Amino acid sequence: MAERALLRLVRVGKSFAERVVLRDISFRMQQGEILSLIGPSGCGKTTILRMIAGLANPDTGTIERNHALNEKGRIGYVFQDATLMPWASAEANVALPLILQGLPSKEAHQHANAMLAKLELGDFACAAPHELSGGMKMRVALARALITNPSLILLDEPFAALDEMTRHALNDEMLKLVRARGTSLVFVTHSVAEAAYLSDRVAVLSHRPGHVMAEFKMPWSCEQTPALRYEKRFTEETARISAALGRAMDDGNLVGAA
Amino acid sequence: MRNARVSIAIVIMLVAAWEAAVRDLAIPEWKLPAPSLVFDTLVNDWSVLGPAFAATLQVTLAGLALAIIGGVGIGLIASRSRLLENAISPIAVILQVTPLVAIAPLLIIYIGAQATLYVAAFLVAFFPMLTGTLAGLRAVDPALSDLFAVYGANATQRLWRLEAPSALPFMMAGLRTAGGLALIGAVVAEFVAGTVGDQAGLAYRIVEASYRLNMPRLFAALALIALTGVIIYALTGLASRIVLARWSEQRAMAD
Numbered sequence: 001m002a003e004r005a006l007l008r009l010v011r012v013g014k015s016f017a018e019r020v021v022l023r024d025i026s027f028r029m030q031q032g033e034i035l036s037l038i039g040p041s042g043c044g045k046t047t048i049l050r051m052i053a054g055l056a057n058p059d060t061g062t063i064e065r066n067h068a069l070n071e072k073g074r075i076g077y078v079f080q081d082a083t084l085m086p087w088a089s090a091e092a093n094v095a096l097p098l099i100l101q102g103l104p105s106k107e108a109h110q111h112a113n114a115m116l117a118k119l120e121l122g123d124f125a126c127a128a129p130h131e132l133s134g135g136m137k138m139r140v141a142l143a144r145a146l147i148t149n150p151s152l153i154l155l156d157e158p159f160a161a162l163d164e165m166t167r168h169a170l171n172d173e174m175l176k177l178v179r180a181r182g183t184s185l186v187f188v189t190h191s192v193a194e195a196a197y198l199s200d201r202v203a204v205l206s207h208r209p210g211h212v213m214a215e216f217k218m219p220w221s222c223e224q225t226p227a228l229r230y231e232k233r234f235t236e237e238t239a240r241i242s243a244a245l246g247r248a249m250d251d252g253n254l255v256g257a258a
Numbered sequence: 259m260r261n262a263r264v265s266i267a268i269v270i271m272l273v274a275a276w277e278a279a280v281r282d283l284a285i286p287e288w289k290l291p292a293p294s295l296v297f298d299t300l301v302n303d304w305s306v307l308g309p310a311f312a313a314t315l316q317v318t319l320a321g322l323a324l325a326i327i328g329g330v331g332i333g334l335i336a337s338r339s340r341l342l343e344n345a346i347s348p349i350a351v352i353l354q355v356t357p358l359v360a361i362a363p364l365l366i367i368y369i370g371a372q373a374t375l376y377v378a379a380f381l382v383a384f385f386p387m388l389t390g391t392l393a394g395l396r397a398v399d400p401a402l403s404d405l406f407a408v409y410g411a412n413a414t415q416r417l418w419r420l421e422a423p424s425a426l427p428f429m430m431a432g433l434r435t436a437g438g439l440a441l442i443g444a445v446v447a448e449f450v451a452g453t454v455g456d457q458a459g460l461a462y463r464i465v466e467a468s469y470r471l472n473m474p475r476l477f478a479a480l481a482l483i484a485l486t487g488v489i490i491y492a493l494t495g496l497a498s499r500i501v502l503a504r505w506s507e508q509r510a511m512a513d
Contacts, residue, residue, distance in 0.1 A: 050404075053404075053408050054407075054408070055404055055407055055408065072409065072410040073409055073410070075408060076408075077404070077405060077408045079401045079404070079405070080401075081401060083399065083401040083402055083405060085402065085419075085420075085423065086505055087423045087426070087504045087505050088423075088504070089504075096405075096409070096419070097409045099415075099419075100406070100409040100410065100411045100415055100419075101409070101410075128504065148409075
């Protein structure tokens with residue numbers, strides 16, 4: 001074993017009541033790696049993130065976290081909605097993880113302010129969440145996930161509700177920030193193009209009970225530029241992933257018909 | 259501001275119409291006194307009505323304050339466990355559904371007339387504060403709750419940074435209901451308890467005036483009770499706006 005993995009899932013399974021949601025999920029991640037999970041609706045992608053974050057426990061199998069992940073604040077989480085505290089300013093929302101770690105409020109707010117500036121929200125530090133656009137709220141959520149300088153950030157379809165231009169811009173900004181810090185990402189998305197663009201690897205999950213049907217290694221690790229989206233090799237990769245995703249959907253339909 | 263002007267204009271028009279009707283139709287004052295006479299009575303009888311006004315206001319605000327402390331406190335305790343909530347809720351419901359007028363005579367025997375006023379105002383205002391607090395503490399956004407769990411928030415941090423702010427709009431809605439109810443509680447208890455002398459409140463003055471068929475004074479006392487209600491409504495509204503100032507407009511409106 002060359003390097004100790006940051007995270008390793010070994011034959012992880014999860015059921016809710018009688019319903020098996022996940023079966024034999026196995027993958028491993030190195031520090032700094034970006035993995036996308038893509039699959040049909042309801043195949044348990046969110047459940048995988050929740051288990052990695054420790055919000056739920058697997059019924060079978062094991063999740064091995066590197067000790068780097070076991071301290072408070074070493075894992076960041078970005079939800080489908082921005083999930084901001086509506087009573088708190090953008091800055092206070094971003095400062096929250098630091099405050100929960102026990103940092104003095106003043107210091108936490110200074111860090112939060114600096115982080116907001118990095119995400120081009122410096123002028124909106126005092127704004128209430130309802131004064132921000134959807135894209136800006138997501139930026140705040142991203143800033144909050146980055147503020148503790150975590151080893152791993154889990155993202156659950158964070159940009160699904162945004163328009164394409166905003167989504168592309170946020171993808172590029174996020175990549176720049178996490179590459180600079182060597183942060184790992186597990187990124188759940190419905191968009192094949194988004195998964196392909198962001199990731200080192202893309203895992204296609206099957207219909208419920210979800211398991212990893214196919215895994216694709218992206219050939220452009222760490223060299224994404226906006227122009228990549230229009231290159232031939234990008235189109236080819238997304239076509240391969242789409243085909244696998246199509247098979248995953250078909251499997252589900254066959255099961256459904258039987 | 260424009261809404262306020264319309265409201266004031268309507269009240270003035272109604273009072274003017276009342277004044278005109280009493281004069282034009284020559285309605286005797288023991289049937290319906292004119293607003294001008296009610297106002298004169300208010301000024302002339304202030305030595306009696308003023309202390310009554312102060313007494314009722316004091317009982318109402320004290321009862322409300324006790325209800326806020328009790329409702330929020332017990333709500334917080336009950337929200338910590340289902341068992342506690344199940345233990346407390348039947349008592350709260352029984353107190354809520356039993357008409358206060360029916361409990362008041364018992365209270366007078368046990369604790370005396372003066373204390374009954376405070377307890378009555380407290381009892382009716384307590385329930386909306388309790389349910390508001392409980393509902394609010396349960397209305398925490400599940401995703402935010404997960405977020406606090408991911409960052410390893412302890413129980414104290416959850417309470418002050420997540421649950422309490424989430425509960426505030428509900429508690430404020432409870433407060434606005436409780437304010438009106440506390441006044442009702444105080445007035446009903448006064449009717450039943452009939453405290454006399456310096457402690458006599460507005461309700462007692464109304465009963466007294468009705469026995470004497472002193473209609474102008476009855477109306478004057480009634481006007482002061484309405485004023486008490488308006489004051490409490492304005493105070494709770496102001497408190498609500500100040501406390502919820504940081505909340506988004508949509509959320510504040512939804513509540």
